[in-house]
Amino acid sequence: MGKDFPTRAENYSQWYQDLVIKADLAENSAVRGCMVIKPYGYAIWEKMQAILDKKFKDTGHSNAYFPLFIPKSFFSKEASHVEGFAKECAIVTHYRLRNAKDGSGVEVDPDAKLEEELIIRPTSETIIWHTYRGWIQSYRDLPLLINQWANVVRWEMRTRLFLRTAEFLWQEGHTAHATSEEAIEETKRMLDVYTDFAENSMAMPVLKGVKTASERFAGALDTYCIEALMQDGKALQAGTSHFLGQNFAKAFDVKFTNKEGKQDFVWATSWGVSTRLMGALIMAHSDDEGLVLPPKLAPIQVVIVPIYKNEEQLNALNAVADKISAELREKGISVKYDNRDTHKPGWKFAEYEFKGVPVRIAIGPRDLENGTVEVARRDTKEKSVMQITDLTLKIVHLLDHIQDNLYRKALTFRDDNTHRVDTYEEFKKKLDEGGFILAHWDGTAETEQKIKEETKATIRCIPLNSKKESGKCIKTGNPSEMRVVFARAY
RNA sequence: CGGGGUGUAGCGUAGUCCGGUCAUCGCGCAUGGUUUGGGACCAUGAGGUCGCAGGUUCGAAUCCUGCCACCCCGACCA
The missing domain is CATH 3.40.50.800 (Anticodon-binding domain)
Structure with a gap:
């Protein structure tokens, strides 16, 4: 334990992986891309859950549980949503096994084919909105504020313990509102809840912002996010909160009668954080001697x-x-x-x-x-x-001092690694040093895409608190109204 | 899914080019004893289908073919 452990400078990704395994947080399982979260790692997750769950309850939400399986047809109803998740879905096609005739073990019974295939949820919007249709008739039923703690599956090509696994644990909030304003307010409220959790419980400073169109959640009108900076200079999206507009209400026909007696579609939000936060926590504070935990999340303080x-x-x-x-x-x-x-x-x-x-x-x-x-x-x-x-x-x-010290240290690190640049040359140079880069962007998806192709940097977010500042796009020289945050990301 | 790499005891490894007491060493594990202010020491012991399946050979961890798994780098994503 602890011996033959690489330093962060030697090999950051090896350091991370060894740390997760040697600190007894998790290990790879017999199932490709899926991990076993070990008791010590799970204890940290439980602390995260307990704190977040209380915050959700305090903001008026209730927990519920929806099925793991989603009928395939549900998925086709919201076009951009399908497109976003189609490539990474696991599908259940049969419901029975039988003994193979050649004695080689069991095989899928071809007679047990499902009439409608079931998708293992990559997220639950579709099943939930299908269900909400039956729950909502009047403005009196709104707002509907539900959260669920669940596992989801996204068939990832390449996985890393906690940061990206085929199956992961998370919470997903799904709310319905009478007005657009209310839904947007909810979206921002939950972003604040995540921010508060990240900074006060995880001792990890985050940037609050809005995603660009190309980084938006499939089916959302706006995706808000919190972005953290890891010690290797890469950004990590730590939580998202989506304003879904009326997209899902329209797709699943969820209408309500308002005070004027008129029918309208409800306005929706969804928001989530996952076991990825474990990865963020590890990379935010740990050092070459191993894991460093903030007191508020340490199973043993x-x-x-x-x-x-x-x-x-x-x-x-x-x-x-x-x-x-x-x-x-x-x-x-x-x-x-x-x-x-x-x-x-x-x-x-x-x-x-x-x-x-x-x-x-x-x-x-x-x-x-x-x-x-x-x-x-x-x-x-x-x-x-x-x-x-x-x-x-x-x-x-x-313990309080340690909690504060970890936050301050992480904040100093982030400030030291946040740069403002005004030319593309400078941008590329700073990018190789790692960190957040504040630069002007002309607001087009084409430019964003081009920068991504050339430098592997993405726009992490358009910061919520940033001031207007006129300037020129680092790539095209076209006029820009404010700086956005670029980084290479996990 | 493309490129690269690795599979030998629970973990980390030597041996593979050049086939023949080669299954090596360390950690860990078990038992006994001495120890205990920063990863103790001695003694004894247990533990292996050398990733899997074929093939070549008198003989394969070693050579050949196929497959599988994992890791790293890309494309995709929380």
């Missing part, structure tokens, strides 16, 4: 390691450690006291460091005499000796 020579000493340490643990737990801190006799302290130090546990407390016989403990923080690797008497409060503060 504090680990206590005893140092002893014999059972007598251990017993004395156990008593003190149990008391410290209990006090910390009272403050809502998750503590692990690792007094296993099967591993030495040094081994444990390395283990928990690699797994990103924010704070480690070591207690030995010398500490018992002095009424102290040794406290080590993962983010800075600093160690200090603290008195046991006021330890709990200090740990509470330390």
Whole structure:
């Protein structure tokens, strides 16, 4: 564990992959492109879920669950939606197996062909809007604010643990509203929820923005997003929130009677974040010694390691450690006291460091005499000796400091790697150094496409908070009203 | 789906060019003992269809053919 681990500078993608596996977050499975999320990795995901779920409930949403399978015909109803997902769908065609005559095992029973094939959901808009048709008649039924936690499948050519897998876990919110304004408001509200989560829980600064037409969700009128910058200088889309207009309402005939007694199609949104956030979290903070977790998402926030020579000493340490643990737990801190006799302290130090546990407390016989403990923080690797008497409060503060420090560090990194450029030459040069690039663009899909082909950079978003500034497109020299964010992306 | 690479014990590997005590070493695992303030040490032991299937040969991890899986780089995507 931790040995023979490449540094980020040596090989970033290898560093990432080894980190995920060696920190026990996930592993590749027997199924191509699908991963097994291991208990430690899943515990982080559960913390993400718990925080997000509360935010969804607090903003008026309810959870529900829709089927994994979607009748093929549903998919054809919204033209751009089909086009967007057709190339990456898994399809169920049969419902029965039988023993092969040659004894080679089981085979698909050709007599068990489904009359209508089922698509395994790559996203649930179609089944949900089909269902909403029966739920919505009047303006009194609106807004309808639903979220579901689910798995989805997108048959990807190339996969990477957490960042892109054929099957992944996510949440998808699907809401219906009486007016366009209300739906847009909802779209932005949920983008803010994601932003708040990314920055305050993940300690990861994000840029809020709108996607260009070519990067928009299939079937959306507008796709809002949060974009984060990873340590290798590549951008990562961490969450999306879509204003779907009346596209799905029209495709699935979801009408309501408004206060004036007139029929109208409802206005829709959808929004989601996925286990990809795990990848973002890992790449935002971790270092060459392993995982670094922000306290708010760490399954174990504090680990206590005893140092002893014999059972007598251990017993004395156990008593003190149990008391410290209990006090910390009272403050809502998750503590692990690792007094296993099967591993030495040094081994444990390395283990928990690699797994990103924010704070480690070591207690030995010398500490018992002095009424102290040794406290080590993962983010800075600093160690200090603290008195046991006021330890709990200090740990509470330390965890807050670590959370803040990780955010500030990530923010500084992003600021240091965000550049404004005004010429195409400068653009290409900065692009190779990595980071976000703020540049003028003439607003056409052709130019965007050309830049992408020539440099592999995409427009990550048109920032929501950016000021108008007239300038010239870096590629064509045509007039531009504001800068957009370019980057190479995951 | 195109280009490149790799498959030998749970993991990482030597050996493959040049076929013949070659199945090597390290980590890990098990047992016993000594240890314990930064990944302990000694001893003993268990564990392998050398990716799979054919073929060549007296003899194949090694040569030939086919297949499969995984990784990296592209195109596509959250």
